[in-house]
Amino acid sequence: MIPVPDRVTVSPRPAEEDPLTASIRDVAGHAGVSVGTVSNVLNRPEAVSPATRERVQAAIAALGFVRNESARHLRAGRSRVIGLIVLDIANPFFTDLARGVEEVANAAGLAVILCNSDGQPAKEAAHLEVLTEQRVQGVLITPTPELSAEIDTLRTRGTPVVLVDRRANGPDQCALAVDDVLGGRLAADHLLEAGHERIAFIGGTGGLPQLRERYEGVVAAVRDHTADQDALTVLTPAGLTVAGGREAASRLLGLPAGRRPTAAICANDLLALGVLQEMVRQGVRVPEEFAIVGYDDIDYAAAAAVPLTSVRKPRHELGRRAAELLLDEAAGGDGEHPHVHQQLVFSPELVVRESSTVRHRRAATT
Amino acid sequence: MIPVPDRVTVSPRPAEEDPLTASIRDVAGHAGVSVGTVSNVLNRPEAVSPATRERVQAAIAALGFVRNESARHLRAGRSRVIGLIVLDIANPFFTDLARGVEEVANAAGLAVILCNSDGQPAKEAAHLEVLTEQRVQGVLITPTPELSAEIDTLRTRGTPVVLVDRRANGPDQCALAVDDVLGGRLAADHLLEAGHERIAFIGGTGGLPQLRERYEGVVAAVRDHTADQDALTVLTPAGLTVAGGREAASRLLGLPAGRRPTAAICANDLLALGVLQEMVRQGVRVPEEFAIVGYDDIDYAAAAAVPLTSVRKPRHELGRRAAELLLDEAAGGDGEHPHVHQQLVFSPELVVRESSTVRHRRAATT
DNA sequence: ACAGCCAGCTGAAACGTTTCAGCGCTGCCA
């Protein structure tokens, strides 16, 4: 025998409406309708008669009611948030990318949780954990070198994950990459054609696949051009930062003049800025005595001591398209067609500025 | 007569555990305990016997269970997210600030939703609305010029709002500001003492209070130094960006040589970089023919064509302290003392580099 | 006149947690 209360009072909160956090129930009470009707006004206004609708809207305004997303999400099963994990929030490449993501997400009514992994797998994992707890609709990530198990875990839970500036391992996931082999080749060809015979690649050969690709492109171009084994010097900086570039440059300057490269290709623009800064500080004239090519073409590349030649990536577009793919995957397609995983590869383009050209061939700055 | 079902089945989900989204109930079933016990393992592990605890933890691992933050928040009444709204995500000043915020928030187990208002009140309002719906624990904001009504609304709801890089209107709220009058004065004094008699202030006199303060500091310093009414020229750039700086510089160069300033104080470093870039492009030597002082001392200031003299603000520290104040306010104090609203004012400091000094007085670059 | 239908609304279940009253058991003390 199940005991049944003879009368159930459904008003645990005081009749007095609490202005701090009015709920849909308070609105219903205030407007003299049921909670279901208030919900309809919010989500399917056309299903409610104009008179009632106005009454409810007046109550909403009077009480300052704002939907509780957590409750909404709990019931509806899907949240209105996406996550974005980048490698270095201080790198303008990623803020430009983030801007593109935010534009698309906001237009779709979604909030973006922007996380910074600083290239550390532990931080990345911690952020993924938080995003999982938040049950985000999807995650955009520029991952650390090893694709972590956490990413797969998230995907098996059914949360879409789109890789950004990184190739997918297989066809079962969306990814947006840039053809960095081409990028490296463009940079090297440019320097080799200008007559440089010894080139440095600053960025190392391991670590991030994006960097390895750039290195491979450089190697291929150099090999096509010369048989000299010493034509290419590789330096691995401490970090992909301005400071890392400065330190690499001073190492270059420590080489005996005969073996010292006359130009450097840097794995990103921050490194290039650091190299430039150190060269100028040591009295080395750029580009006359030393040419520099950067990568990413961040806005500061054009504003540098000597405007930097750089390999441009469509960072804003990368962000926008990534967000669009994520939303499409999260929605299961666009209504007509089911979602199909795409692996997009963008082509970079070389932007020639003064840092790699003799003054009389000076290019117009952007 | 209320109809009563003769038997209520409480198992709407299949007995088969769904690996996609195991709930606390699935874990309880798997471990042979009640949901309350699972919750205790998660939140008060010391209240559960070791044997049971291990059994539950094994079930959690086996099912890949991850807490649902929405449900947790709904019940507990407080979310584990804070919001940060900045004026320009592309400005490194704000990313450094964001980094400081994230450090503190992550250490406290909170996620940060980073929003970009782009200086537009409408975007700011939209972001505040989303953050309200998310029931964030608090909001850090560098607001657009007019403190919007939405901010007050949020505060009356009981959500802490801390103003960042902005003075509070009254003592009833936390705010962290920088003494920008002092900053403007430092910059102007530096140039005046170096012998400059005509100075430009690039940044306008209205708009953001931070900029107005910088302007006031400059005005005060100039007035202390000379009675010449024409000693100060004010330019209002289209935006606080590199492009805005370039455009302002070309306007300066359009002035008749006799009235043209010999130095500029820029309201931020992006403007200063733009001015520098345009000057160099037009063949004006910096600092010999034209001196430049920036503001914020972002990392790129030191890496510029001519390393920029700039007014340094403690951006990382600003972010950290802001987050700490917000957390303290959200927690209602530190346990011993109740929260007291604080209005912190940081002092900026002038970092002299080459852009404002003749070469032989060259300062060491950072 | 009556069946049938529809628009417009109500009321309750369900989402996944946390919290808390309460229950049974063990061991201690009087």
Added chain:
DNA sequence: TGGCAGCGCTGAAACGTTTCAGCTGGCTGT
């Protein structure tokens, strides 16, 4: 030996939504 405290656990309410079956009353068509 009986009472009682405390440990470890259970079970259900509650958080604020959305969703959906179902109710009511007015209108239409025959």
